Amino acid sequence: MNWYFAVLRKYAQFQGRSRRKEFWYFTLINALISMACGLVDSTLQLPTLVEGYGVLAALYAAFAFIPTVAVTVRRLHDQDRTGWWALIMLIPIVGMLVLLYFMIQDSTSGVNRFGANPKEHSDATFNV
Template structure:
């Protein structure tokens, strides 16, 4: 749950780098929350919208759009790619597959133009 909260704390932070773990745990927990809210919408009989989203699930989806884009951009930065690569998701089928491929790749070792590698201890000590 810490990885999910960490992404929400960086709500609209598009600079820096994010680890695979941060991205995938955020994605997993977001999917589980969406599923739970969808069930709650059905049980409570809340109105649905065009694609079958209930009110709670739709509100959550709106809330999570910006953090989701931000963590995708930071994940791309971790591989020394510009965040503009996220736009590839709008290419039907192939774009999503390419983006998933990017998301499963490991970090580029060491520092890059987007900052230090979050996987490596940079020797800093905080109290």
């Protein structure tokens, strides 16, 4: 859960770099929370705001949108790519596959134009 909260602490921080571990743990916990919200919505038969999204799921999606975009941009920065590459996901299917490929790639070593490599810092200190 530390990686999830680390992303939330950097709520709208688009500068810097994020390593794979930070991105993927946040994505995993975000998906689990979204599914739990959907389950609660359907169990309690809460009204739907948009097709398939209940009130709780929609509120959580709105809350998590900015941190999700921010961690995606920082993840792209980790590979020395500009954050504008995140817009590639607007291209149906192919864009999502390209972005997925970018997200699973390793970071560039050392310092790049977006800062120092966060992977080279010790996990024991857990720099946030």
